[in-house]
Amino acid sequence: MKSSVTLGITKKAPQPGSGVHEGAVAEHEPAHQDGDISAADTSGVTARKSSSVDKAQGAAYPVVSRSSTSVPAQLRRWASTISSRFTSAPGDSTGPPPARRPPIDLKVPHFGSLQGHTLNFVLAIVASASFTEWGYEQGVLSGLLTLEDFQRAIPYMAPYEPDNAWCREEIQCMGTHGTQAIGVGIYQLGCFLGAIAVLQYGDGWGRRNSAFWGTLVVIVGTTLQAIAQGGVAVSYMLFVVGRIIAGLGNGVVTASIPTWQSECAKPHMRGLLIMLSGALISGGIALSYLMNLIFFYTEGSARWRTPIALQIVICCIVLIGIPFLPDSPRWLLMKGHTEECRLTLARLAGQHVDSLQVESDMRILQNNLAAERAGGPFRYRELFTSGPSQNFHRTLLAIMAQAGQQLTGINLTTYYLSLLFEKSLGLAAELARILSFANGLWYFLTSLCALPLVEKMGRRKLLFLGAGGMTFSFLVLAGIVSTSTYIDDTPALSQAGGAWSVLLLFLYVGFFGVSYLGLTWLYPAEITPLRIRIQANGLSTATNWLTNFMVVMVTPPGIAHIGWGMYAIFGVLCAAQIPVIYKCFPETKGRSLEELDVIWAYAYEERTSVVVESLRIKRLEGDELDEWIARYLATGPMGSWHAQAQAQAHGIDIGSDLGLTESMRARLDA
Known part of the structure; x- marks a missing residue:
């Protein structure tokens, strides 16, 4: 034998x-x-x-x-x-548990001796530092747009306004609200193109490599922004080109990292780790507001060049850390690196490479990959197909989540917060920057609150909380600002009205930070199947940036022409998302990615709502998950189902011992 x-x-x-x-x-x-x-x-x-x-x-x-x-x-x-x-009941000790081998020191490339929870958190912190850089970039322009030295260096970024101390004459401020919006919004257009590149090439590049090279491109773009100088047109051109290049790199990074983290994390940690990325976005925003405040009291071009250039420091941290981290085990298996996938699973789980848990995880990944490969090479039209995998439904939800984030109006505050305080609420420049930093710090703290809540409350409840709170904040804010009077084209609120307006902006940012900030990046990475995951995430991220670009472009002229009406519009858009969440978004808390695939397939076959099934079906793990995969994803012989067939071939009836539901037994008998 x-x-x-x-x-x-x-x-x-x-x-x-x-x-x-x-x-x-x-x-x-x-x-x-x-x-x-x-x-x-x-x-x-x-x-x-x-x-x-x-x-x-x-x-x-x-x-x-x-x-x-x-x-x-x-x-x-x-x-x-x-x-x-x-x-056996919980806690039943009818027999000794199987011995668990201690972790061993496997020489796996790229991430040394880290393993288990430590490796997961290091991966989350280093990879999510990319989101810190993105948050920093979003916030840093908020304090620069109204800064005299910045306007002097790049006149096209300064619309002519009679109340601007620098713009004594129209020739000094040569820009318009349109050129200012383009200078800010061109970054989002670059991010859109970067996300589209991941849609096309992401599976070939890999999750980790995409994050590394995308970060390197961000450094190039940031450098061009920081050195922008020369004539009126040259300085504007360098600044705009730098922003579109930095956006290109960031689009690649933000389309890759959520997928990378979701594919590496265990179900009970996935929400927390990706929400940490969201928290670090707000941390980057708070840091940029602090740098703006510090350098506000300096002189010369350092007031704006230094805050922009500090992004490079964050990028360098990312570049140093990424090579020491593993790539996604699902991507490794998809590319045929079977042994490296197994070793990566062992490290991520903190288990021996031949432990039962690693073997079980490996088998489930292989079974799921075999099912997805049954359809042959990937074709883009699969993003818009139905069937048991419900690709179109899931891709559409990913797009809705990302677009919905931007339609809440968050970049109304992120990119233009100092502008709002000065031009919409009539506050002094110094006070505007102090409040901007306080707002950024509040934003960061509320986003940290989301870390424990995402696995306790679940995704749907947090989204309901965020959408409802933002609706209330914006609609009440619109009502207060509508009462302001204008003196020389500058709004003037009463002392009480100004205080309530600032408080409501803080309240709005807090509701966003605890919900939409991280959840809308988590959802697309969770709900899409492996076969289309990177493409669907690239498409949804591209949608995010396209919607972001639209919001950034309309905000300056919107504030200038309709004032409080901008707050009312975004309040209505927040309210419109509440019924969409209730009807369309399933609960993914605590479920593995393969488990979610099965629930979608089950809902399709039974002609029921995936939202209802996600709330009804209990957790599926191990052999029971194998059974559901075999039944609803039709992957062929695997796990308990094939063992059942073996047992019946030898005259052994073990069907009652499998923990199957009555419907499962009926299907097996059929």
């Missing part, structure tokens, strides 16, 4: 005529019991061989069994294990 030793587990060829399919996967057992560890366990990772069937499917999961045990006896023991798993 042919056999090969693989990580202390024997792989045995199937008996001719035994009825056992070559690709079957039986329940994994520890290769050694009672604490005995063989040389295979202490010598590290030995060679693995995959079956020809596995190779044909693009997967390489081991077929494990004990060579000294007959197939029927093994299935009876397997059935007993599964039975005790589903029938």
Whole structure:
């Protein structure tokens, strides 16, 4: 009998005529019991061989069994294990738990000895530093647009306004609200193009590489912005070109990192880690407001060049950290790097490479990938198809989430906060910058509150809270600002009206920070299947930037011409999202990405709402998840379902021990 030793587990060829399919996967057992560890366990990772069937499917999961045990006896023991798993009560200690091997020091490229929760958090912090840079870039212009030295250096960024101390004569401020909006909004256009590039090339580049090279492009664009000088046209051109290049790099980064983090994180940590990215966006905004305030009291071009150039420091932190982190295990498996995928799973889980958890995670990834590869090479029209995967529905939700974030009007405050305080509420320049920093700090603190809430409250409740709170804040703010009087084209509110207006802007930012800031990046990464994930996220991110560009372009002329009406418009847009969330957005809290795929497929087959099913269906894990994948994603022989067929072939009835629902048993019998 042919056999090969693989990580202390024997792989045995199937008996001719035994009825056992070559690709079957039986329940994994520890290769050694009672604490005995063989040389295979202490010598590290030995060679693995995959079956020809596995190779044909693009997967390489081991077929494990004990060579000294007959197939029927093994299935009876397997059935007993599964039975005790589903029938024992919590805390029941009818038998000792299987021994868990301690983590080992695998020499996995790019991320040293980090593993488990530590690796997950380091990955989140380093990768999310890219979002800190993005937040910094969003906020830094807020304090520069009304700065005299900035207007003097780049006159096209300064619309002529009689009350502007620098614009004594119209020739000194040569810009318009349109040229100012283009200078700000061209960055979003660059981000849009970067996201489109990920849509086309993201799967080839990889998640980690995309983040690295995108950050490098951001440094180039930021440098051009910081050195902008020369004639009137030259300085404006350098600034605009720098912003579009920086946007191109940031578009690549923001389309890649949420996917990277979601594919590396465990279900119970995924929401927290990606929400951390959102918190770091607001942290970057707060930092930029602080730098604007500090350099406001200096003299010369350093007042605006230094705050812009400080973005490069954050980018360098990202560039140093990314090479030490692993790429997504799902992407590695998709590209055929099976062993590196297995080792990455072991590190992320903090488990031995041949532990049951790693084998189970590996098997689920391979089964899901096999199902998605059944359709052949990816084609862009798949983004707009239905079927069990419901690609179009999921892509549309990802787009709605990202567009909805921008339609709340957040960049009305992020890019133009000092402008709002000075031109809409009539506050002094120094006070406007102090309040901007206080607002940024408040923004950061409220976004931190979202970290524990996202897994406790769930995604839907947080979105309801955010949309409702922002609606209230903007509509009341519009009512107060509408009562202001104008003196020499400058709005003047009463002392009480000004205080309430500032408070409502703070309240609005707080509701956004605790909900939409991170959730709208988390949702697209969670709800899209692996086959279209990077493309759907690229498309949704591109939508975000396109909507962002629209908001940034209309805000300066909107404030100048309709004033308080801008707040009313965004209040109505926030209110319109409440019924959309209720009807369309499923709850993804605590579920694995493969589990969500199954729920979408189940809702399609049963002709029910995926929102309802996401709230109704209990957690699916391990063999039970295998059963649902086999039934609803039709991936062929795998896990418990194929073991059930093996058992029936040998006259063993273990159906009652599988923990199946009545509908599942009925489908199995059919």
